[in-house]
Amino acid sequence: MKTLIASLLIATLGKVLADELKEWLGWLPPKLIIWAAKRFPDDLNERLSEEWLAHCNDLPGNVAKLWHSFGCALSGLRMGTDIASLFLTIVFILPCELAGLVEFFLLLSVHVLGLEKYPLSPDAERNRRLRKAAGGLQVLGLNQLWYISSDFKRGDQKDAAIEKRRSWIFSYWVGAVLIGAGDAAVLRYRRYADRLFGE
């Protein structure tokens, strides 16, 4: 008897929960998309919300729609210029400071170990130029980090295969993540400041 009641209860509750979940899955994506688009300046937010909603309608199934809307929310957080998205990235400020320290010690190693004698890879050189063009953002690029970290492996960096170079970055992923977070925070702050005070 107990088993029968438990089965009935589970079946009923399961059905109610499944229906509830289905409703939420249908309701959430448009709300998330509109929220994400609002992170952008006025000239973009209406356009993006319409475009993203159209993309959402093109997708089959509620899970794909939800996945898409999370992607839009991420875009909003990454590129948004409003105070809310700035606040959300405040959590990056501490890693940014930490990244500054990591960068300082890595740069120190460059001078102490004389790594500047090695030429940058063409890719890293191009990144350096891009960064300079972007206003002298003094945060290391991943390629540079890669090269510098390779020095600790007693660098044969000029001749190593690409696969080996890839493996180096994983050895130093903590530094890479911190520097990426630092980059994100600095760029976000600059964008917000540009919006408030003009170029």
Next chain:
Amino acid sequence: MTEKEPHLTRQTMLVLSLLIESGDAIAGSAIASASDLASGTLYPILIRLEKAGWIESVWEGGQAGTKPRRRLYMVTGLGTRRARQEATEWKRLAERFA
């Protein structure tokens, strides 16, 4: 609306190559399915490329307000030229590891 140069990552080059290959205006959803890029990666790329003047976009036909319209993207002459330049540089770099 031209801004500073976009950072040409592998994903950015993939998007540009799809737009060049198609030779026509295509929607963000089509680019997403052809490139396997998630929306959180694709749209920031499209926004940056458009701001840099490498691609441009128009609404697909249809009345605004009835249902959401797709935005169609196409690569500009500048975008095509810069993407090809970059691809040549990448090729040259890859040859150094061959």
